[in-house]
Amino acid sequence: MTSPIDPPEGDWWSESVNRRETIWLGIAGVWSLFLFSWMSGWVRAGDQNPTGDTYEISPEQFREKVDQYKEAAEETDGGYVPADEHVYIAGQRFQWDGLPAVLETGTQYQFHFSSYDVQHATNIRPEHNLSAQMNFDILPGYEWIVPMTFDEPGEYHVICSEFCGDGHRSMHGTFTVVDDE
Amino acid sequence: MNASRLDVLGLFDHEYDDDGWRTCSVTGLEIHSSTENYAKLFGLTAVVALLVGGLFAITVPLTRWELVGLLEPADFYIHLSMHAWNLLIFWMVFMEISILYVGGPLVLGRKLPITTVAKAGWGTMVAGAVLVNYAIWTTTPPDQAPLLTAYAPLPSAPLFYVGAVVFLLGATIAALPFFLSMWQEKRENPGKTLPLVAFGAFVTSIIAVQAILGGLAVFTYALLWRVEIISSIDASVYRHVYWIVGHGTQQINLVAMITVWYFLTxxxxxxxxxxxxxxRTAFILYLFFINLGAAHHLLSEPVVELGWRLFNTSYAFYGAAFASMIHAFAIPAGLEAGRRKRGKGGGLFGWLTSAPWHNPVFSSVVLSVILFGFIGGITGVVMGQLQLNMTWQNTFATVGHFHGTVVLGTTFAFMGLILFLLQTSFDRKLALPRLASLWPYLFASTMGITALMMMYVGLLYGVPRRVAEVVENIPGTEFNLVAAAPLFNVFGVFAMLAVVSGALFLVIALATLLFGKRNGDGEAAERLLPDGTLKPEGGASDPVHAYEMRGTFVLTLVFMGVFVVTWALNWYLLSQLWSIGL
Known part of the structure; x- marks a missing residue:
């Protein structure tokens, strides 16, 4: 008998493997390679990828950039209308600087994310579909530029989804996506 | 040989001969008292951590269930940190040292060498654990509760980092007798193959070394920053190094759990x-690839390059997921072929229907295999895909995933192991035997539904993790996630039932230790062994691989079906979202 608490007897490496186990090894191996290929393929052909350029930046420098962005933007009742396709959002205990903002459908925006203090994360979703949400970690000291294009107009909510202190639960901001005229 | 006079409960005595040896009536192993007693010491200490962490399994869900909303936010984060450190770290690592001693010297029939070092390791680990608990419990501003991750630059109490370093050093010290004993075994028996369980324990220990090195580095780095010896700390570097230990410890859990699966089945x-x-090849795949999986904590964030993320998150082309799928077949197949060989396997599933389901050791281990695979394993691979991670990261669904792995998988298997050790190493009959037989099913169903609810609220309503309140109310805005409230009611009720089930385990274990009667001659073997014997007729001339494994094949095909469907659903939902990325 082959027991896991006794040393195997004889030439155990050369013992044959049951046919069904061999078939399973094949299925599992193919599935593993398929999982990788799909993930890699989606980077090239898919529309949702957590990719974008990263730059080192101090919180002070990023604050200056956000201030410049807000100055250049048009301030409306709904929030900042960015002057071009660049949108700046900074995490700060316990609010999002740069929000609220008004964006248009169909435009590819470059979202610049960073933090003034500790780690935060953005949980972004439209109000009309709570499950349609995505999360990005935001690190102080790094500016992450993520392109995003919205097809559906509506109010989008940004909840902080990484613990940033006792007031974490109140950290919330919005942006509105309106139809491109 | 009797144990110390201080041992009034008789926890460390057994029928050893004058040299401290006994033959286990259940496993047939030659066991030395030094090995057995230290395995018991670490195991009992683990149960204390399970009790402490388990207490916070009451307050944490009662806060997240906002209908009750038990704690204020500052308290909630402290309680959540206590829950995480005691269960994810202390309960697990104390158990794993115990498993190293069992899988190594005990299975190999060796004395535990350098027991003073084992004692020192235990003392250091206890000191570290106490320090961490004290530091978390007394957190005051500007420090914040560390949760599990202590993400810098959010400051935690300096003593917390000290305690974490001390604990990890202690675990290293406690592992030394294991390593020495493996070295001695190989020196004395060159060319002899280790038993599979010892081999698994050895792989576990190597993965543990990798994790511990990362942990010592990251908590020392954070401590130096916290006491202002270095002026700044890099959030990205911290995350990278932290996850070597943060996920590495979970990989120790996984490999130790699989070793326990082979042993107890x-x-x-x-x-x-x-x-x-x-x-064995599957264990070797773990050795090379599983720690790469730590990268899946770094997917939805800046800094790390795309190629790095693709290679690492896939454990190098899913080398480790492949290994897990190998065990997913090998464990039930071992049971099927082994039982068929004993004449206990008519038809497709006769080997399962005739199995000792009334034995809580058997049922908790088998349920652990099933629930780990279907709930923890599948979701782990799904959420670890680069793009799908954006919809899982930081949501309550991830919490559901690791309750599937760490609770329904590892904790459940370790509880089964404790019920086994109580009857063998502690030489007792289980107190409350009927309750003990029922207990694994209670725990599996209540905790299983709890974990599923966590995933549903996380995915269907995007409820974040690590937050005291957002479902019914987000202070300062009209917006909320109250649509998730009905599912949270189900979650709350089942979480409390799961707490009761967990408490029942502790009641059974403690009652057995305090009041359990001693086994009579051969009683333990009769109760625990499948047919009253470990070694049935038939030797090498009757190879096990020649027996049918079609039942297992059907079960693993069902598993693969669920895997593919879950995977495809997640991709479909992702494809419906707005476009993002280069």
Whole structure:
């Protein structure tokens, strides 16, 4: 008998493997390679990828950039209308600087994310579909530029989804996506 | 040989001969008191951590269930940190040292060498654990509760980092007798193959070393920053190094759990090893690839390059997921072929229906295999895909995933192991035997539904993790996630039932230790062994791989079906979202 608490007897490496186990090894191996290929393929052909350029930046420098962005933007009742396709959002205990903002459908925006203090994360979703949400970690000291294009107009909510202190639960901001005229 | 006079409960005595040896009536192993007693010491300490962490399994869900909303936010984060550190770290690592001693010297029939070092390791680990608990419990501003991750630059109490470093050093010290004993075994028996369980324990220990090195580095880095010896700390570097230990410890859990699966399905179920070659290769795959999986904590964030993320998150082309799928076949196949060989397997599933389901050791281990695979394993691979991670990261669904792995998988298997050790190493009959037989099913169903609810609220309503309140109310805005409230009611009720089930385990274990009667001659073997014997007729001339494994094949195909469907659903939902990325 082959027991896991006794040393195997004889030439155990050369013992044959049951046919069904061999078939399973094949299925599992193919599935593993398929999982990788799909993930890699989606980077090239898919529309949702957590990719974008990263730059080192101090919180002070990023604050200056956000201030410049807000100055250049048009301030409306709904929030900042960015002057071009660049949108700046900074995490700060316990609010999002740069929000609220008004964006248009169909435009590819470059979202610049960073933090003034500790780690935060953005949980972004439209109000009309709570499950349609995505999360990005935001690190102080790094500016992450993520392109995003919205097809559906509506109010989008940004909840902080990484613990940033006792007031974490109140950290919330919005942006509105309106139809491109 | 009797244990110390201080041992009034008789926890450390057994029928050893004058040299401290005994033959286990259940496993047939030659066991020395030094090895057995230290395995017991670490195991009992683990149960204390399970109790402490378990207490916070009451307050944490009662806060997240906002209908009750038990704690204020500052308290909630402290309680959540206590829950995480005691269960994810202290309960697990104390158990794993115990498993190293069992899997190494105990299975190999060796004395535990350098017991003073084992004692020192235990003392250091206890000191570290106490320090961490004290530091978390007394957190005051500007410090914040660390949760599990202590993400810098959010400051935690300086003593917290000290305690974490001390604990990890202690675990290293406690592992030294294991390493020495493996070295001695190989020196004395060159060319002899280790038993599979010892081999698994050895792989576990190597993965543990990698994790511990990362942990010592990251908590020392954070401590130096916290006491202002270095002026700044890099959030990205911290995350990278932190996850070496943060996820590495979970990989120790996984490999130790699989080692326990092989051990206990054999002893109490009659399983055999259907292919030493295949199972050992799977362990080797873990050794090379599993720690790369830590990268899946760094997917939805800046800094790390795309190629790095693709290679690492896939454990190098899913090398480790492949290994897990190998065990997913080998464990039930071992049971099926082993039981067929004993004449206990008519038809497709006769080997399962005739199994000792009333034995809580057997049922908790088998349920652990099933629930780990279907709930924890599948979701782990799904959420670890680069793009799908954006929809899982930081949501309550991830919490559901790791309750599937760490609670329904590892904790459940370790509880089964404790019920086994109580009857063998502690030489007792289980107190409350009927309750003990029922208990695994209570725990599996209540905790299983709790974990599923966590995933549903996380995915269907995007409820974040690590937050005291957002479902019914987000202070300062009209917006909320109240649509998730009905599912949270189900979650709350089942979480409390799961707490009761967990408490029942502790009641059974403690009652057995305090009031359990001693086993009579041969009673333990009769109760625990599948047919009253570990070694049935038939030797090498009757190879186990020649027996049918079609039941297992059907079960693993069902598993693969669920895997593919879950995977495809997640991709479909992702494809419906707005476009993002280069």
């Amino acid at each position: 054999h002893v109490v179920g009659g399983a055999e090893v259907v292919s030493e070659k295949v199972s």
